[in-house]
Amino acid sequence: MKKTILSLLSIMMLSCQGQTNTAYQMKISEAENIKNNNKNNGAIFSPNDDKNMIEIKQKDYNLYTGSSNCQFEILVDDVPPFVGFWGKATEKGTGFAGAIPINSCLLKSGTHSITVKIYPRYGKSQLEYMSAFYFDAYYRKVHTLDEEFEVQLYRLESPTKSGGATGLQGFPYFEMKSEIVADLPFEIEGWRSSVNLKEEQENGHDLKKELQKTYQNLWDIINKKDTASLLKIISEREDLLAEAFYFTPKEKEEALQDLLSIIKDDTYELAPFSQEAKMYFYGYGKMVTLLDLEREGVIRFVNKKDPKETISLEFRFHRKKTNEELKVI
Known part of the structure; x- marks a missing residue:
């Protein structure tokens, strides 16, 4: 078993042998396309609905992710909140499911970009039948799992082809983009003004x-x-x-x-x-x-x-x- 400590505050995620196919940088779906449900490649996007946002001062923002037949990485404002899902763990089509906290990437209130990069599973050159990915963006009251203090913001999911549900079959690489509007009680300098x-x-x-x-x-x-x-x-x-x-x-x-x-x-x-x-x-x-x-x-x-x-x-x-x-x- 391999563990990678991403943040030194004991946020530990599994990290497996990885091999990525970065030779292909084909952007199949851009943000403006994603916003049209089941059009322009069919990715589903729903933005924050302010009417559903409840008053929680200390918001803990998360992405609950699910994948099948693929490797993937997530970037929030071009920063990975966790290592991604790579390597031999995906060789037999095994998927990943779990909540990923993203507050450490947000740094301040406002609009933030989210990019998902999807690659073929380990040992493959193309995405396959039922290769798919989704995430649910939500926030909750910090230090609680009570659904009463949890607000679902939107779901972003890769397209499926009507009838056959073939997913991303045939693509060498697939990328999805969306945004999240965060309301945070802090503003952290971090790397925002650092040297390029x-x-x-x-x-x-x-x-x-x-x-x-x-x-x-x-x-x-x-x-x-x-x-x-x-x-x-x-x-x-x-x-x-x-x-x-x-x-x-x-x-x-x-x-x-x-x-x-x-x-x-x-x-x-x-x-x-x-x-x-x-x-x-x-x-x-x-x-x-x-x-x-x-x-x-x-x-x-x-x-x-x-x-x-x-x-x-x-x-x-x-x-x-x-x-x-x-x-x-």
Whole structure:
């Protein structure tokens, strides 16, 4: 079993061996097409209905997703709220279903974009019969599962062909777009005003070399179990997540201890840091990370008794001002 820690506040999702078919970038469905139910490729889109929005001060926004016969990733304002669903887990058509919290991608009130990228399942070059994806956008009162305090906003789903229900069969790639209007009691700076790292890379700066060096420093700190130094490095990210998910000081501390317990656990050993990784830019170029060919974080713990059990840490970086060092965000 493989686990990837996306946010260091113990938000853990399964991450499996991944292989994506990025050679095809065919946009089948754009936002203006999606809004027409069962027209222009048939994707279904319903916008926020303000009449149904109830007065909840601390709103916890989520996407409840479901998939079949495909791999996929979700981007909220060009930031993935979780690792996506990749690899051998999809080889036999297995689907994914679950709620994905997105507050950490929203940062402030207003209109936010949501993009879903759908790829053929592992080992296939095209989407197949009944390849499909949907999500329900909703918010609820924080720290409750009571449906009385839950508001459904809309559903976005991939098209089906009338009669045969063939789904996305024959497409090498499918993309859907929508928007969500968020009402939040906070405004977080995060990476919004940070340097565009993608532009730096395009203008000749060897960002990958800098990123590898930064990751190596993190690896060394974690390998020494220097938790004090690690907490200092990740403090900005921890503060952002605590505010976005309305953590109390006690909850924040408990989540940090969950992370540190992994680093201190002698059941696991830190795998050698791999230099073979690909850069991924997020947040419209203002964040960057390194992921291996399986789309996992390059800092990885391996269970000494069961090497098949691994835990990966993914760190995302930004640069607040030109010429400053990369920092975890």
